[in-house]
Amino acid sequence: MNVNFFVTCIGDAIKSRMARDTVLLLEQLGCRVSFPEKQGCCGQPAINSGYINEAIPGMKNLITALEDNDYPIVSPAGSCTYAIKSYPGYLANEPEWAARAEKVAARMYDLTSFIVNTLGVVDVGARLQGKAVYHPSCSLFRKMGVKEEPLALLHHVQGLELLPFSHPETCCGFGGTFSVKMAEISGEMVKEKSVHLMEGQPDYLIGADVSCLLNIGGRLQREGRPVKVMHIAEVLMSR
Template identity: 70%
Template sequence: MKVNFFVTCLCDAVKSEVAKKTVLLLEQLGCEVEFPEAQGCCGQPALNSGYVEGAKPAMKTMIEAFECNDYPIVSPAGSCTASIKKYPEFLADEPEWAARAQKVADRFYELTQFIVNELGVENVGAKLKGRAVYHPSCSLIRKLNVREEPLKLLAQVEGLEMVPIKNQETCCGFGGTFSVKMAEISGEMVKEKVQHISEVAPDYLIGADISCLMNIGGRVSREGRPVKVMHIVDVLLSR
């Protein structure tokens, strides 16, 4: 199967290994990965702050970039995928663009969603020994309704024990610009999240959204907790 890869800004600028590993994983699962070079920022920071008009040029660039073919589009970030899924709504006052946006949005998948639901794969042959906590990001569970897919993949990782925590689905406090505009509230939210994680003494914290992992990982590091923070693609490529 041929697929397009949407790299996202955070992968491109901060976590390039997640991007590389996503491509490797897709190739191992039999996909031929295309990378439309005209892609750019999806406009999420502006959209989350209410600057829809200012984000429209970025949205239109993304739409044009992925109109180059009709293959599925896969991203290792639920937050970016969720933003693109709302393009038709943001462009509703421009019917032609809204229709084009819908066609692109319908082809967009978050990585675990694509692997489980489109490829029909739950066991990728990964092996990782230890105890782990999974953080379900708000973008995945609330905006995309992707709850079970990451857990199905992690359940098949040989040697990995998944352990629950208190208030597992509570927001970590990142929320894009929320963590800047409401820094004190955000700080208390991530502090509580790390407390719940630490109570079960895991070896790993696993998530499928880089932004949440950066936020929680920063607090884990500041507290000196012995927990390794991993994007789910890191786990799925472990052998």
């Protein structure tokens, strides 16, 4: 199957290993991966801050970049996936652009739902020894309804024990620009989240949204917790 890879800003600038492992994983599962070279930011920071009109030129640029073909578009970030899926509503006053946005949005998939629901795979042959907790990000779980797919993939990782913890669906406090504008509240939220995550003394913290992992991982590091933070693509490429 031919697919496009949407790398995201964080994947491009900060977490290149996550981006690399996403591509390698898709290739391992039989996909031929294309990279639309004119892709850019999805505009999520501006959108989350309420600057919708200012974000529209970037939305249009990304729509154009992703129209090179009609392949599925796979992203390793639920938040960016959801932002692009929301474009038709933001462009509703421009029917031609809204229609183009709708076509692009219909082709957008987060990595885990694409693997499980489109490729029909739950066991990718991964191996990772130890105990882990999985953080379901708000964008994936609340906004897109992607809950079971990441867990199905992780349950099939040989040697990995997934631990339960209190209030797993509570927000970590990142929320994009919320963590900047409401830093004190965000700090208390991630502090509480970290307490719950550490209940079983896990070896790994796993998530499918790297922005949440950066936030929680930063808190755990400040607390001196010996936990390895991994994006699910990195876990699924472990051998």
